[in-house]
Amino acid sequence: MNDNGDPDDAVLLAQLDTTPGRADAWERLLAAADEFASRPHVEDDVRWEMPRRQPDGSMSFGYPVYGERVERARRALSEVGAVTPAYHWTRYVPPRLPDDGSPPSPADAMRLATHIVRGERFGDGHIGKALEHGTLQAALASLAAWYRDRSRG
Secondary structure, three states: OOOOOOOOHHHHHOOOOOOHHHHHHHHHHHHHHHHHHHOOOOHHHEEEEOOOEOOOOOEOOOEEEEOHHHHHHHHHHHHOOOOOOOOOHHHOOOOOOOOOOOOOOHHHHHHHHHHHHHHHHHOOOHHHHHHHHOHHHHHHHHHHHHHHHHHHO
16 A cells, blocks of 8 residues: 555556456457557447437436447456456546557556546446547556466466
8 A cells, every 4th residue: 555545556456367267358448448549430430329308307417328349448457357446436536648658557547547437437438538639548568468467378
């Protein structure tokens, strides 16, 4: 644990489920990372349902609808343990992406993934903003590289 109460990198990385039973989830994460690397944005990644007047006269709120590849990536991040309760995301500002364009560290990728996925519950469009800024893609790339390196050695 760091001085500010944020779990250190080793504590976070220990949350990743690399047991043989999770190999299929990692394969889905790797496929998502590769897909976003080759095409960072596609038209149906995010679309917004506009507010509508309901039959009773009330108005519904607008909300995002995420495409299948975004949903696959979101599920894979959760399945491998990258979205973790060990990181109390509401207490901290999410880490910034490195200025040089390189992926964040794997632990920072977990912090970002937790902010992105859990943040959607509290603010519609959180995942969409992460896509727009490349944050989701960077987190996927970092975790995929970490897993590939770990699997080789």
